[in-house]
Amino acid sequence: VSIRIRLSVDGAEATAELDVARSPDAARGFSAVLPLDGELLTSAWSGHGCELLLPEALRAVAGTGATSIDVPVGTLALAPATEGPLLVIPYGTMKTHAATGPVAATLLARFVNGQGAFLARIERTFEEGALAVRIVVEP
């Protein structure tokens, strides 16, 4: 079953497909908390990407089945962190860390549409600050 999500920020929109085959619990858990409104922040520990603090319900699936701290550009991942589960979206080199050290992240989704403009917009959080984001299941 294919599940697509749409991510909207000021001035950009993108579509990503959840990797249900590889990360079934994470994909289903994430889609269950949608629609989701939140604030994308520049990463503090993990590098060139943005983070969104997710509902506590996703703590159980963030990091499950994960073997790597590398999150490639073009993907979205769930990472466990001290403050709660995080959705991480890289626009450059990203290696997921928490305050306690490296933490492997669960691959959640891959962009299928609008990746370039979306990542270019969220990269500006480093200079311009937090960015409101809305994530919904693509109809």
Place this chain on the structure above:
Amino acid sequence: MRIVIEVDGVAAIARLHTDGAPAACRRLVEALPIATALRHSRWSGETTYAHLPSLVDQGLQRDSSAVPAERPASIMCAATVHYGPARGNLGLPYGQAQSRAIGGRNTWGIHVATVEGDLGPYLRALGSVRRRGSVPLAIRVHEGS
């Protein structure tokens, strides 16, 4: 000797550790006054930083292990000024932080100053940088020092 650190209009006074880290403090004072952009770190945790090419000093990094208090440290403590001469970075941490480079590799710096007095407004100003983006940073010698 003291310096004034002004983060987007919020001023704090910090004491330079001229006894423990004389060479690094001298290098910093020579660069004052500083007016630049302060940004949130993407690799080092709860800290902000300013990149100042004029503070790059590879020799200082190598020589600093000669003086115990000037030995390079990776851990950064809140309300301190952490000078990384290898890349000319000044770290201004507000919480748990560790000096790290792109890719997560540990880097090193020297604890050159500690902020004194009421830390609340200063630490809140630093902490707000992550949500606000880049903000103005000014550092100057404190008059009367």
